[in-house]
Amino acid sequence: MKKEHGITILILLTIWQVLSMSVHNDILIPYPLDVLMDFLHLLTTKIFYMSIFSTIYRVFIGFLISFMVALVLSIIANRFKFFRNLFEPIQILTKSIPNISYIIITLVWLGSEKSVSIICFFILFPIFYNNFIFSMDSEPQDLKDVERIYPESFIELTRVKTLPMLYPTILSSSKMAFGLGFKVGVMAEILGQVKVGIGKQLYLARINLDTTSLFAWTIVIICICFIIDYLFNQFINRKSNGG
Template sequence: MRKSDYRKLGGIVILLVLWWLLAYALNRHFLFPSPFAVGKVMLCQLQNTAFYQAIIMTLSRCVIGFVISYGTALVLALVTGHMKWLRDYLAPLITLLKSVPNISFILLILIWFNREISVMIIVFFVLFPSFYSSFTNGFDAIDQSLREVMILYPQSLWRQIVKVELPLLKPYLAASYESGIGLAFKVGVMAEILGQVPDGIGKKLQWSYLNIEMAEVFAWTIWLIILLVLLEHGLRLLWKKRKE
């Protein structure tokens, strides 16, 4: 392990100790459970099939919404990069999507669409404007001298996109993934809670809240954090392998 990994591990240990001290000082375990109580709940959840079903349902909804939003934004950014006039037409729409509060998206879409589909649609609309803006900024950042070289040595549009533009957009693609995947799950779980969507982490959190089972609320929150860390770490490894 590297020194930075040891420091991160030390930071986690410090947080756990502070958590335990705060729980001990408050002495209200039904409102603020200790790490030991939450760990016991997490171990019990691992033995329950409903736990895995909730993880899979939430994961599938959020990932589908994320992938559709990410792919649509990338394709549209590449198209508008070559058709500047289209970007001007889309600018008011992108500004509007950025300005609408996330909670408004959630409430409106929950009213208009089926509860199951609504989570994916909400994730799409919340993430799309930020993805699109990031990708267009990356496209505009391509060195002008490189553009002049492409004009001198013309290639097919497909080859230009695959061999030149997409590799130059990699930093923006990676940054958008890392910032977007966490937001996708936060918004997705919130949508599950407000829409009372069955079979998901949001439903489990809502049930725990209604029954004042704070240890379960903490446990599901930690599982969600672990899931996000694994997804982010997995993509970082994928980027590194592709670079090698």
Template sequence: MKKEHGFTILVIIVIWQFLSMTVNNDILIPFPIEVLKDFSDLFTKNVFYSSIIATIYRVLLGFLISFVIALILAIIANRYKLFRNCFEPIQILAKSIPNISYIIIVLVWLGSEKSVSVICFLILFPIFYNNFLFAMDEEPQELKDVEKIYPESFLELTRVKTIPLLLPTILSTSKMAFGLGFKVSVMAEILGQVQVGIGRQLYIARQNLDTTNLFAWTIVIILLCFIIDWVFDQFINRKKHGG
């Protein structure tokens, strides 16, 4: 963490402390020290770990399915123009539907427990597909010329050319998509009132007007997103340095 980041966090905590002292109502703005205490208490509870595991499992499932299907369809669309043109209306429709519409519609169709991963898939798929297709469209002309001179099978081209070409886009898009999928999945858990998950804990805190616990779980979400970004940054940096 940079020194500037630490300074910014300190300023936020000072402002938070000032506001909580001014309002003096822990339902509206709890004191930072109380939130920190509640946050540390979470680590002693089994529900803390089961909630995180359940939410991450749902996110991973939706993330992986959307990634694999988008990658396959983008490669086919790049190779076969007829398929690309036929699929384009679905692509436009998928990226135009508001996220909240996806959440509500899928919750009505599937119920709470099965819907979170499906919602994650529906929201992440257009992001993966569009980014993969754009990256392949930007392929250098030199590579296209070599492909014409030395033609290979579709599968061989995918293995030796397309996947290596897409790798930087795969890493950068995955970093952004996983963070978005995590936040959307938590929102879906809250609206769907799942039995186990981070969203469930936020819903309970809201029902009990326990803003301190709500803030504590929000810190958990922020830290998890930070860890996810850090992990992807390690892969991206290794790729940049030829690792």
């Protein structure tokens, strides 16, 4: 962590402490120390780990399906103009529908437990597909000319040229998509009232007016997003350095 980051966090904590002392109402703004103690207590409970595993599992399923479908469709669309034109209305439609509409409609159709992964798929698919298409469209013209002179089969061309070319885009898109998918997944869990998950714990904290627990679980979400971002950055840096 950079020194400036530590200063920013210290300033935010100071503002939080001042506000909580001014309001002096833990339902509105709990004290930072109380939230920290509640967070440490969560680490000793079974439901903490069950909730994190359940949420990450649901998000990962939606993430993986959206990634695979977008990768296959984008490669086909880049290779065959007919399929690209065929997929274009779907691409525009998935980009235009608000996220909350995906969540509500999917909850109505599938119920709470099955909907989180499907919601993540609908929201993450356009990110992957658009990024993959943009990356392939940015291919230098001289490489396209060489491809016309020395044609290869579609499968061989995908293996030796398209996938290596997409590799940096795959890493950067995955980093952005998984973080977004995690937050969307938690929101879907709250609205769907799943049996186990981070969203369920946030929902219980809200209806019980337990703002301290609400803040503690929010810190959990921030920590998980930070860890995900850190792991992706480490992996990207290792690959960029030839590791």
